[in-house]
Amino acid sequence: MQEPQGQDTRDAGVGVGLRHPHYRDALERQAPIQFVEVHAENFYMDGGPALSVLHAARERFDVSIHATSLGLGAETRVPEPEIRRLARLVEAIDPILVSDHACFSWSGQGAALLHGGDLLPIAHNPRVLEQFSANVDRVQQALGRQLLVENLSAYLSCPDSTMSELEFLHRMCQRTGAGLLLDVNNVFVNAVNSGGADPLADVQGVIAGIDGDLVGEIHLAGSTPQADGDLLIDDHGAEVPEPVWRAYEHLLAALGPKPTLIEWDTNLPSWSTLVGQARLVRQRMGAYRG
């Protein structure tokens, strides 16, 4: 597999997810952020106002494109037209980062295609690694650049797994030249839902095992608290919780600053609140720059 061109991470900037209700604020108000991240599928149209907003945002900020639908862990090849749609957007926007997830989302072909519209868990074993790596490689070849792959918050376990997600992702990166998008909240959610006595210690354990050179971006987010006995849902619908901040500080100490994004997708706050979360990232990053 060919070595892809690396992501242009420039300085380790701070970013926020850009969602429809914030378009005007993002384009008109000052904000101490270097980049915005958008979901690729929200801009797959041929033209129109949404795409114009993205081009305008590109004039103000660096842009990171985060795909959510390729389902790189599918048992068969990702359809070529879907890869081309991502490539067309990447070519038009020239983002600093491009990413998708360590998941599957769909099955079947043609009329039998069933797309779940979600990030579904995959087994971590050599067979899935083979297919996953082949899909990542095809995407990177089409984009002509590196892809970052994000670890998953998963609500089901796959009995066919023979290795940890982290080992799976490390091996995939070694095979393909892809990078990692480390979502700290996803690690935390999985730790909470696995029922361990000390989720933060579990997260720190995962961080300790990460090859920092592979990490191209960090995601931070919050989850809505659930009733006792229910699973914690990674709904990106709240401020970053204290344990995730502490895990992030641990990560900064271990790996140094990396481009970091505040993800907020549901129960959207005001633009000021969102930017306030980005400020907290910047403060913590500053403390570890030396």
Added chain:
Amino acid sequence: MARESGAPTGQRALLEAIFTGRPAAGHDPRGLAVYRRNLLASAARALSISYPTVTCLLGRDRLGRLAGDFLQSAGRSVFDWGLWGEGFPVWLEEHSLCRQYPYLADSARLDWLMHCAQRAADARPDHASFANMEGLASLDFSLVAAPGCFVLESGFPVVAIHEAHRQDPARPDLGVAAAMLEAGRGQAALVWRQGPRTCLREARDEERIWLQLLNGGAATVAEALRRLPADSMPLEQWLDQAIREQLVIGLSHSSLT
């Protein structure tokens, strides 16, 4: 992963369990429920974006339930939620709700046309092509339509219904639409995009031949003129207005380039 004895396995089985809500062997029901709730919420959100008038007519709760039923019936064979739901108007037509609200399916058709127009490729008016028209001896040219241009013929006052909900989604004034419904009056809806703005108005009977020309009903203006009904608006008058509305954004003729 291969299927055995026709029963889905592996990823397919998990997807089908999430779509149907049926238990899947070896999977935690709590986790399955999380994915199913997310799927239904995403489907409802997607339809509410693509079908804003239908959402207003039915309310979010009822649309959410319909989205679940539609998802069960139609599945999801596209990668992008923004492209999902094209078949919703046809599916609605067969639904018992359409006996209560007979205009629902056509309102949905209009919503989808507006949604598609909003996503259509950008195109700017080609002023130079209009300037060249004056020097043309023949009418063997065609009209270049605005992005998303389409006419929807309906036996219901779909434009009035749509406009009432667009102006005030929470408390629409449906007086005009109700009067038209009472009188059995339908409307032809004309949809197009003017720059970033998606436009909608009623198409008038006297401009029908020219709109057909825009929608590919005739190859050239000369051909449309040969088929011109007696009560049609004169070309010059209509074209002047259509250019001002950016409904026509250029003329296409081999000698114009």
